[in-house]
Amino acid sequence: MSANNSKTGKILLLIGRLALAAIFLVAAYAKMKPQSGGEWSLGSLRVSLAMFAMQVDSYQLLSPQQVNFVAKLLPPFELFLGLWLLSGILLPLSALVTSLLLGGFFATMVRSYRMGLEINCGCFGPGERLGPMTLLRDGSMLALAIAVTVGAFWMYRKRAALKSAPASADVAVGAAG
Amino acid sequence: MVAGLALSMGLASGAGAQATSSTASTTGSTKAASTKTASTKTAAAKPKADAGVSAAPNKNIGNPNAPIKMEVFSDYECPSCGNFYESTVKQLIHSYVADGKVYLVHHDFPLQMHRYSGIAARFSNGAAKMGKFQDVDAALFDNQAAWTESGDVTKYVAAAMSPQDFTKLEGILKGCSNSPAPQAKFDNSMPAADPNCSVDKYIVEDIQKGYAVPVKATPTFVVTYKGKTYPMASAVSWEVLKQFFDTLLTQ
Numbered sequence: 001m002s003a004n005n006s007k008t009g010k011i012l013l014l015i016g017r018l019a020l021a022a023i024f025l026v027a028a029y030a031k032m033k034p035q036s037g038g039e040w041s042l043g044s045l046r047v048s049l050a051m052f053a054m055q056v057d058s059y060q061l062l063s064p065q066q067v068n069f070v071a072k073l074l075p076p077f078e079l080f081l082g083l084w085l086l087s088g089i090l091l092p093l094s095a096l097v098t099s100l101l102l103g104g105f106f107a108t109m110v111r112s113y114r115m116g117l118e119i120n121c122g123c124f125g126p127g128e129r130l131g132p133m134t135l136l137r138d139g140s141m142l143a144l145a146i147a148v149t150v151g152a153f154w155m156y157r158k159r160a161a162l163k164s165a166p167a168s169a170d171v172a173v174g175a176a177g
Numbered sequence: 178m179v180a181g182l183a184l185s186m187g188l189a190s191g192a193g194a195q196a197t198s199s200t201a202s203t204t205g206s207t208k209a210a211s212t213k214t215a216s217t218k219t220a221a222a223k224p225k226a227d228a229g230v231s232a233a234p235n236k237n238i239g240n241p242n243a244p245i246k247m248e249v250f251s252d253y254e255c256p257s258c259g260n261f262y263e264s265t266v267k268q269l270i271h272s273y274v275a276d277g278k279v280y281l282v283h284h285d286f287p288l289q290m291h292r293y294s295g296i297a298a299r300f301s302n303g304a305a306k307m308g309k310f311q312d313v314d315a316a317l318f319d320n321q322a323a324w325t326e327s328g329d330v331t332k333y334v335a336a337a338m339s340p341q342d343f344t345k346l347e348g349i350l351k352g353c354s355n356s357p358a359p360q361a362k363f364d365n366s367m368p369a370a371d372p373n374c375s376v377d378k379y380i381v382e383d384i385q386k387g388y389a390v391p392v393k394a395t396p397t398f399v400v401t402y403k404g405k406t407y408p409m410a411s412a413v414s415w416e417v418l419k420q421f422f423d424t425l426l427t428q
Contacts, residue, residue, distance in 0.1 A: 036405035043428045050424040051407055058411035067417055118257060118394035119411035126408065129393055 006158075013155060016148040017085055020098055023141060024082030030125035031075040049075065055122030059112050092156050095149040102142040109135055234305030234379050236283040236314075238270060243280040245273075245422055246401040250286040250383070250392045253297035253317045254325055258396045261412035262318040268415040270311075273422060283314065284383040286392050287360045293330055295358025295380070300334045302376035303349040312337045349375055361387060400425070 031052045034044040053071035056062065062070060081101070084094045105123070112119060113130055120126055121134045128134060249266070251258045266281070273279040285301065287294035297317050304313035316337030317330070324330045335343045352373035359368035359377055361384045368384060370377035390399060390408060400407040402425045 036407055038405065046424050047407075047421075047428065050421040051409070053417050054409055054413045054421055055411075057413045057417040064414060064416035064420075067414075068420070117411070120409075127410070129410065 009151060009155070013091075013148060013151045016144055016151065017088060017091060017095070020095070020141075020145055020148060021082045021085035024078045024085065024098070027124055028075050028079035028082060031078070031122075033125070035126065051126060052122065055120050055126060058117070058119040058122075059108060060115075060117065061108060061111075092149065092152040095145065095152045099142070099145040099149045102138065102145045106135075106138050106142050109138060234302045234310065234376065235308060236285075236301070236305045236310050238281040238283075238311060239274040239279060240277045241280055243274075243277050244402060245279045245425060246282065247279055247398055248282040248284055248401070249396055249398045250284045250387045250390065252286055252288045252291060252294045252395040253301065253321065254291035254294035255288065255395045256321070257394075257412045259318050259321040261396045262315075265413065265415045265418055267315075269418065273419070278426065279422065283310070284386055285380045286384060286387040286395050286397075287358065287380065288395060289360045289362055291360075293324065293328055295360045296330050297324075298380050299350055299353055299358050299374070299376050300330060300346070302379050303346045304334070304338070306349055306376065307342060307345055309338060309342060309346075353377070359384065361392075365391075402426075403428075 032045055032048050034040060035048050035051050038044060049071055052075065053067050056071050056074075057064070057067045081094065081098060085091075085098065109121065109130060113135060117130070119130050121128045121130045121138075123134065123138065247269075249261075251262070269279060270281065274281050283301075285298040287298045301310065301313050301317060304310050313334055316333050317324075320333040324333050334346070338346065352375060353371060356369075356371035356374065356377075359370055359380045362368060365388050367388075368381060370381040387397070390397060392410070394410055396412055397408065397410045400409070400421070407421075
């Protein structure tokens with residue numbers, strides 16, 4: 001029963017992790033791809049990031065300098081996070097970073113929606129309006145990230161407990177001997 | 178005469194515009210004066226058709242051969258459009274449009290939710306037929322809060338023009354008093370253009386172009402450079418927009 005639960009948990013964690021990885025890879029791709037069609041080049045990437053900067057700016061939250069910093073940093077970081085999640089290395093940490101990032105996005109979106117800003121979400125490139133559906137989608141993504149984070153930490157602790165259990169038995173045996 | 182035009186246009190639009198005074202307020206005159214000063218500075222960027230009444234309204238500012246074309250779909254009553262005009266478009270006109278880097282094209286997209294936006298668009302198109310678009314455009318945005326509150330669009334348009342020009346504008350809009358001004362619909366259906374109103378068909382054409390983008394909110398702008406289009410559906414600061422233009426120009 002416990003082994004079955006553990007197996008199901010592992011599968012769910014794997015699915016959640018891959019889903020989050022896919023979301024971040026798609027988000028990074030959508031922001032960096034040539035925005036008006038055409039071929040990939042350094043020039044097209046610069047235009048795409050400059051266009052993403054306008055989307056960040058439309059949230060009316062950051063100064064132009066901060067907008068530039070975020071616009072240049074965020075898409076490559078999303079790509080990195082997607083690959084990190086895909087690799088499964090240090091999953092509790094990557095899932096925690098994902099949850100914090102999605103939490104920040106969600107809070108910003110809720111704030112802008114409550115302010116009545118009629119803007120693009122900018123989540124997956126241009127042309128997607130910020131509204132109840134985008135809030136629902138991003139809220140679901142945040143819930144998934146939190147679930148994966150909790151699951152990853154739970155698995156990590158369980159594994160750590162399993163590793164330490166035989167060691168403490170040896171110590172007990174040694175002491176008895 | 179001014180009051181008569183305002184009242185008739187307001188009532189005809191179903192907006193219930195309040196009766197107006199025939200003289201512009203001090204605030205209105207001051208703002209219009211500053212608008213005229215600003216317009217003089219950018220004389221090079223102004224449309225050439227200043228004399229007479231052209232067949233089609235010229236709502237474009239700058240050099241048509243500029244490398245970048247920026248089409249703005251705007252609603253005179255929308256607060257975001259007002260902020261975008263004041264904080265971004267004005268600086269754009271004074272710099273990149275005046276320098277010949279950007280050709281600015283205004284499209285009317287008066288939203289159904291706004292009471293006087295259609296009337297404002299009629300004034301703007303009428304003024305554009307006379308080559309006075311830039312003055313009236315600026316006056317409408319500069320005084321947006323005032324006429325949105327009072328419904329007295331006419332006062333601020335009149336203050337932005339000479340009495341002779343305003344009389345000419347009244348003549349252009351004479352046939353517009355019997356029907357509501359066209360506005361973009363929530364269901365994307367085409368609004369009707371009054372055949373007796375000489376400017377309605379141009380507003381409807383703009384709305385049709387907006388549906389094609391598609392414009393989901395105002396302001397929406399479309400930047401065209403080297404045949405590629407980049408739509409953006411929100412107001413952005415001048416610094417960030419300028420950086421986008423610079424990125425395009427250095428490509």
